[in-house]
Amino acid sequence: MATQHSRSAARMMMAPAVILLLGWMLVPLCMTLYFSFKKYLPLRGGDLGWVGFDNYTRFVSSSSFWPSIYATLVIVGGVLAITVVFGILLAILLDQPMWGQGVVRMLVIAPFFVMPTVSSLVWKNMFMDPNYGLFAHLWRFFGAEPIQWMSQASLPSIIMIVSWQWLPFATLILLTAIQSLDSEQLEASEMDGAPIISRFWYIILPHLSRAITVVILIQTIFLLSIFAEIFVTTGGAFGTKTLSYLIFQRVLESQNVGLGSAGGVYAIILANIVAIFLMRIVGKNLDN
Amino acid sequence: MGRIVLDKVTKRFGDVEVIPPLDLTIEDGEFTVFVGPSGCGKSTLLRLVAGLEDVTGGQIQIDGSDVSSMPPAKRGLAMVFQSYALYPHMSVRKNIAFPLKMAGMKSAEIKRRVDNAASVLNLTDYLDRRPGQLSGGQRQRVAIGRAIVREPAAFLFDEPLSNLDAALRVGMRLEISELHERLKSTMIYVTHDQVEAMTMADKIVVLQAGVIEQVGSPLELYRTPRNTFVAGFIGSPKMNLIEGAAAASYQAHTIGIRPEHFDVSAEGGKWSGTVNVSEHLGSDTFLHVQGTGLADSITVRADGEVAFRHGDTIHLTPREEHIHRFDAKGLRVE
Numbered sequence: 001m002a003t004q005h006s007r008s009a010a011r012m013m014m015a016p017a018v019i020l021l022l023g024w025m026l027v028p029l030c031m032t033l034y035f036s037f038k039k040y041l042p043l044r045g046g047d048l049g050w051v052g053f054d055n056y057t058r059f060v061s062s063s064s065f066w067p068s069i070y071a072t073l074v075i076v077g078g079v080l081a082i083t084v085v086f087g088i089l090l091a092i093l094l095d096q097p098m099w100g101q102g103v104v105r106m107l108v109i110a111p112f113f114v115m116p117t118v119s120s121l122v123w124k125n126m127f128m129d130p131n132y133g134l135f136a137h138l139w140r141f142f143g144a145e146p147i148q149w150m151s152q153a154s155l156p157s158i159i160m161i162v163s164w165q166w167l168p169f170a171t172l173i174l175l176t177a178i179q180s181l182d183s184e185q186l187e188a189s190e191m192d193g194a195p196i197i198s199r200f201w202y203i204i205l206p207h208l209s210r211a212i213t214v215v216i217l218i219q220t221i222f223l224l225s226i227f228a229e230i231f232v233t234t235g236g237a238f239g240t241k242t243l244s245y246l247i248f249q250r251v252l253e254s255q256n257v258g259l260g261s262a263g264g265v266y267a268i269i270l271a272n273i274v275a276i277f278l279m280r281i282v283g284k285n286l287d288n
Numbered sequence: 289m290g291r292i293v294l295d296k297v298t299k300r301f302g303d304v305e306v307i308p309p310l311d312l313t314i315e316d317g318e319f320t321v322f323v324g325p326s327g328c329g330k331s332t333l334l335r336l337v338a339g340l341e342d343v344t345g346g347q348i349q350i351d352g353s354d355v356s357s358m359p360p361a362k363r364g365l366a367m368v369f370q371s372y373a374l375y376p377h378m379s380v381r382k383n384i385a386f387p388l389k390m391a392g393m394k395s396a397e398i399k400r401r402v403d404n405a406a407s408v409l410n411l412t413d414y415l416d417r418r419p420g421q422l423s424g425g426q427r428q429r430v431a432i433g434r435a436i437v438r439e440p441a442a443f444l445f446d447e448p449l450s451n452l453d454a455a456l457r458v459g460m461r462l463e464i465s466e467l468h469e470r471l472k473s474t475m476i477y478v479t480h481d482q483v484e485a486m487t488m489a490d491k492i493v494v495l496q497a498g499v500i501e502q503v504g505s506p507l508e509l510y511r512t513p514r515n516t517f518v519a520g521f522i523g524s525p526k527m528n529l530i531e532g533a534a535a536a537s538y539q540a541h542t543i544g545i546r547p548e549h550f551d552v553s554a555e556g557g558k559w560s561g562t563v564n565v566s567e568h569l570g571s572d573t574f575l576h577v578q579g580t581g582l583a584d585s586i587t588v589r590a591d592g593e594v595a596f597r598h599g600d601t602i603h604l605t606p607r608e609e610h611i612h613r614f615d616a617k618g619l620r621v622e
Contacts, residue, residue, distance in 0.1 A: 182371060182373065184369045184370070184371050184373035185373045185374075185375060187340050187360075187367075187369070187373065188367070188369055188373035188375075188434075189375070189386070189390075190340070190359075190360050190361065191338060191339075191340070191360045191361065191365070191366065191367045191387075192361070192386050192387035192390055192434070192438075193361030193387055193390040193391055194361075194386070194390045195390075198390060202375070202378075202386070203375060206375075206377040206378075207376075207377070209377070
């Protein structure tokens with residue numbers, strides 16, 4: 001049915017969506033590039049003219065740049081590790097036939113529906129508060145000194161909060177993957193004398209590799225830009241300033257749009273490097 | 289090295305008794321086929337022997353020792369699954385080597401055995417491919433290769449040919465029979481296809497609703513079916529089962545006449561009817577005869593060259609020595 005006429009009609013009908021999406025992407029990108037070459041201080045004189053690559057050098061030479069890269073990578077890496085490992089375990093657990101399976105699955109997915117701001121505040125105030133948080137009570141029950149989560153263990157705290165949010169996503173994707181495993185394969189490996197650990201290692205895990213790849217790719221994209229979790233907990237203090245948070249501070253707290261825009265361009269480059277890197281590693285997993 | 293005895297084996301799923309107490313002995317080196325319509329419990333029986341299902345009652349013995357509560361791997365059996373159940377992410381070599389690797393065998397010995405199995409099964413050129421790159425018949429051979437490297441006490445086949453097309457099925461049937469001739473090991477083969485059962489088996493076990501209807505060699509079952517179920521199930525086309533006056537004249541409730549045991553004539557015979565459909569296969573012609581007053585339709589296997597067409601009148605004469613007689617319960621009367 002792909003006649004000349006139907007193909008041009010299809011192009012016409014797709015055009016609005018393509019144009020909208022392109023505009024959505026191109027306009028902010030071009031504005032970011034435009035401002036990154038300008039000295040633009042909204043409250044201190046506004047547009048002060050072109051400055052070349054000045055913003056770029058200043059952004060990188062700032063003492064908070066490398067720590068922010070480090071914090072970003074630690075958070076992304078930590079969350080990925082936790083969600084993939086526990087996601088696999090939970091998926092295997094939820095795959096077992098049990099009473100009330102439907103309700104349990106609903107409950108497991110629930111954290112994904114909670115807004116990041118809300119869940120972070122709940123974690124911060126109800127669990128991690130050193131005076132009246134649940135963890136503090138637990139620590140005191142065992143006679144230990146409560147941990148000042150947000151200051152003494154700031155990065156692990158944020159990793160914990162974000163992992164809690166993203167674990168359902170990983171679990172859900174991995175669960176559907178596990179359910180698609182042919183039970184005859186497991187039985188065959190049982191006949192072949194594989195104990196349960198070997199069955200997991202040689203049969204289940206390779207079967208999940210594609211789903212794990214998808215989880216890692218999608219989560220990385222979203223985790224590189226987490227913001228609300230940091231904003232409402234540490235506010236970027238105690239070494240939790242990620243790249244996206246640093247950009248936010250440059251633009252809104254120091255009111256330096258040019259400098260922040262340069263940071264934005266760096267963020268685009270970083271995201272692309274990570275994406276290419278991941279695609280290379282996992283690309284062959286998606287091939288066959 | 290592979291005598292399997294089932295002693296009053298039962299299996300229940302909840303309240304449903306799938307296999308009522310069942311006794312069966314499979315001698316060493318025998319090619320036994322479990323055959324029956326779908327849902328008759330033949331696969332369940334095989335899985336009980338394999339250890340993939342637990343018996344509810346009774347005992348399974350292999351070479352005299354009770355294995356009923358042993359895990360599958362310890363029973364020394366190898367199984368070929370209907371879907372082949374190859375490991376898709378492993379090469380053919382790794383697939384075949386998997387059971388040996390799990391047994392902790394030295395890699396030199398694994399390589400020797402895998403190469404040996406591959407040459408027996410014509411898989412040497414495909415050892416580095418993945419199962420996804422193989423044809424159905426090749427996958428089937430890989431599954432068999434994975435079974436034979438373990439040198440098991442017995443092989444279990446669960447409808448291994450049902451995913452193959454007709455031509456390949458005939459070829460693989462021969463290959464499995466040849467394999468049995470060469471290895472001389474016990475094999476249990478599950479199928480719903482009576483042609484596979486007849487062509488491959490030393491011993492056929494006909495099952496219906498978890499009950500063994502008859503055990504015997506293919507020709508025993510063909511010549512002396514114990515009841516109407518076996519009579520109708522074994523043989524192709526199906527035996528004609530005739531009730532009523534015609535049966536009464538032979539002092540039986542039901543008589544059975546195989547399609548190949550009729551003499552046909554255009555002039556005269558014992559019974560007459562009209563040809564409804566005639567199927568010409570070249571070597572044979574299957575005639576479906578109606579209006580005989582015996583049954584709705586009588587199937588007759590005639591010579592390939594007979595010239596009966598739709599609507600022709602045909603006269604049938606059964607060969608008296610090949611008439612099977614059954615009583616009201618469907619059991620054979622001698």
